[in-house]
Amino acid sequence: MKKTYVILLGLILMGSVAFGTISANAETTQEGDANLEVMSYNLRYDNPNDPQTWEERLPVLQEYLLEKDPDIIGTQEALYNQVNDVDANLPGYDWIGLGREGGSNGEFMAIYYKEDRFTPLEYDHYWLSDTPKEIGSTSWGNSIPRMVTWAKFEDKETNKQFYFVNTHFDHESENARVKSAELIAERLNDFDEDIPVVLTGDFNTPLESESHQILTADDLFEDPWETAEEKINEDLGTFNGFNDATGGGADNKIDWVLTKGIDTKSVEIDNYQNNGYFPSDHYPVITELNYLEQEEESSPVIKNLVPEENKSLKAGESVKIQFESETGLKATFSIKMPLTNVRSASTELPLLEVDEGQYVGYWTATSNVVAEGAEIQVNVVDQEGNSNSKTAEGTLDINVEK
Structure with missing residues (x-):
């Protein structure tokens, strides 16, 4: 049974973090660098009024994720029952997450990762507002809370570390999206600057937006659509609405994977469906990454x-x-x-x-x-x-x- 955790530092320290738990089969290069396949996926919240319900979509989603076998998935919008459903249908994955309204309440920015390959060293959440440590806080014109879940992982295959940051920007307020991008950029100062960062999310705004410009200015992040060696389905967008095979077209890439300090081999929008059933009203974005050569450090052995x-x-x-x-x-x-x-x-x-x-x-x-x-x-x-x-x-x- 999976648990919802807080870190108790001596007694009790932080807000709740959920851990919930496919074996690693990533290709390893001769130099010891391992390929890392990352997916960003808005799963669409469990809305019984949708033309395709969660009960109908879950088997399609399970089949898809088991076939793709990504190393880490940054998910957005899933409610607690959906987080548990995904967990139950993906053996070998663990997860980190928190409802945006606290505990199991509201939508999650859950991060699923292969337990056999990755060890989470740190993890936390903050809200996209003027008071980022206040659970459920809003400030910038958004009527519902928006948040970030992040974790620092160590890859057991290479002993290399990276940060994984997952978010969901507001769908209504442009001001909230811009402010959210600025806060994420500011919060990077809390991370070790020598460790790579992967940012996933539904940003509810296209690549030409101000939010994207903020996050990619001055080499803060790189966009794989600009840097990847291979680009698959570049003519697609990422919002299909359960009926649009094009995802809204090339100008409708509202779900992104951005990277810092790590090499991007490929990026793909996958328009998978099964007999007319879509796993979600969004298409996932998949990137294959390669660790850059990092200066080796001698960490103390426990x-x-x-x-x-x-x-x-x-x-x-x-x-x-x-x-x-x-x-x-x-x-x-x-x-x-x-x-x-x-x-x-x-x-x-x-x-x-x-x-x-x-x-x-x-x-x-x-x-x-x-x-x-x-x-x-x-x-x-x-x-x-x-x-x-x-x-x-x-x-x-x-x-x-x-």
Whole structure:
């Protein structure tokens, strides 16, 4: 069963993040760079009045996604029941997401990724408004909230990292779309500038728009339609409305994949349908990417992390977190709890180096926390700024009656 998580840093830190879970088969080049197939797909929310309902579309969508087998999918517009339906029909994928109205409420910008290939190192959400940390906030003329879900991934095949940012701009307010583009551009300053970024979304505006110009100005992002070696179905648009095989034509590319610091091999709009049934009222955009050569960094290795087995804790009881690595690290741990809509200003708890290369810390359960399957994540940074994270194999059941 998939859970909705927040990160508990010592106690409780952030708003809810959902994890829900095809084996990696990406082609690897001789140089060790792996191809990365990314898809952006507006799934159309579950509207019973649509000419093609979600119940009719789901089998077509499942067949399509299993055939295409993308590595990561940035989805837009799906409601919680749809997020779970996609999850149930895509074995081997995990997902990160949050309803735009908080918890499981409203549409999700869910990111699906191959669990066997990618490890999420960080993840968060923000709202496209003047108060981006306020759940469900609006500011710029849009009547419904718009948001971003992002994650920092590590590719297990190459040990290379990248950010994946997924969004859905407003369909009515041009001002909101422009302001949203400006906020996303500004928020890139929070990322490590040496790590590539992939931006997916339904931007509800064509490539010639001001929003697109903002995001591609000064080499902020590159558009694969300008840089890719191969362009497939360039004459199509991306909104089909369940009946337009052309997707509105070449000038109606409102769904994009933009990239920063990563090479684009191909880009495609796929106008797949099955006997007149469309998986969605949008066509997906698919890009095949190749990591650029990045300067190798020596990240600290986390060894023999405990607990290795699941633990049950009552209020007042503690768990010992311990691992081995090189000496002189800054080490902290955080707890990922299956809770929703909880926020706190607490910080990560330290792990102390009690002996050379031996790090130990403790976490004590409190009476107000009830959780099943909480995860322990250890984070380390060396003196050169190289970092690493690892999740303990053992999970925590806290104040759970068996």
